[in-house]
């Protein structure tokens with residue numbers, strides 16, 4: 001089964017590299033990429049064929065669209081004449097609905113919407129997938145196989161996609177923001193930057209492993225760290241005073257709303 005990736009920026013390369021790591025034959029992969037220098041970079045790095053979008057659409061069994069939501073309409077209009085019934089189109093774009101894609105492609109083309117995230121680069125990705133209206137089990141299984149090469153895959157109803165985008169799609173950025181803030185705090189408290197970075201990164205990795213390995217609720221794990229009258233309680237009180245929990249809620253609502261706006265083309 002050949003797969004084409006149209007749009008090989010951050011997320012397109014993440015998918016491509018994951019497929020290569022998972023042992024997909026490079027001669028079964030193709031890339032369509034607008035920027036010539038980026039295309040050359042990918043050819044050199046992976047030995048993958050970079051072809052026109054139309055050639056990619058005509059030749060591949062599965063066409064993964066990884067361009068920005070704002071570019072999706074133009075790309076679909078460009079490749080529609082080359083698509084045929086029986087092919088699978090997979091969109092990784094925020095906001096873009098399966099109905100929008102189906103309205104641009106020929107009858108009989110199956111569409112699956114995916115929301116991945118960048119930890120896929122280290123095979124710890126979280127991808128949610130939703131079927132369009134002409135999908136069967138084999139199409140969902142194919143997308144599960146594509147995405148499970150780089151992490152976990154969850155099937156969800158499409159109406160949850162904007163919320164999923166706000167939580168796991170954008171999620172790594174929030175975590176990196178917290179990490180960055182803690183490192184800066186360490187420096188402010190007088191630690192060398194390298195020391196602060198090592199402390200924060202290992203604390204994050206250790207905490208993530210505890211969540212996954214114990215299966216305990218985060219509240220339980222937080223309470224274990226919070227000694228009565230101790231340092232953690234003092235810090236958590238400040239986070240509540242500064243309304244950090246409310247800020248997280250507002251931030252994720254904003255991301256969900258932006259995903260909805262992208263669906264409307266703005």
Ligand SMILES: NC(=O)C1=CN([C@@H]2O[C@H](COP(=O)(O)OP(=O)(O)OC[C@H]3O[C@@H](n4cnc5c(N)ncnc54)[C@H](O)[C@@H]3O)[C@@H](O)[C@H]2O)C=CC1
Pocket residue numbers: 006007008009010011012032033034035038053066067068069071074075092093094115116117118169170
């Ligand atoms: N970066 C992330 O963490 C995530 C991104 N996504 C989705 O992935 C998509 C791509 O995002 P990024 O990779 O971050 O953006 P990006 O800007 O790094 O990549 C987009 C790529 O598409 C190429 N491109 C644009 N128009 C094209 C065309 N007509 N034909 C061929 N290639 C074309 C650009 O040259 C660029 O290399 C977006 O729709 C985004 O919503 C989804 C989840 C996470």
Ligand SMILES: O=C(O)[C@@H]1CCC=N1
Pocket residue numbers: 094165169170
């Ligand atoms: O920021 C964005 O729009 C994309 C979608 C989810 C993560 N990055």
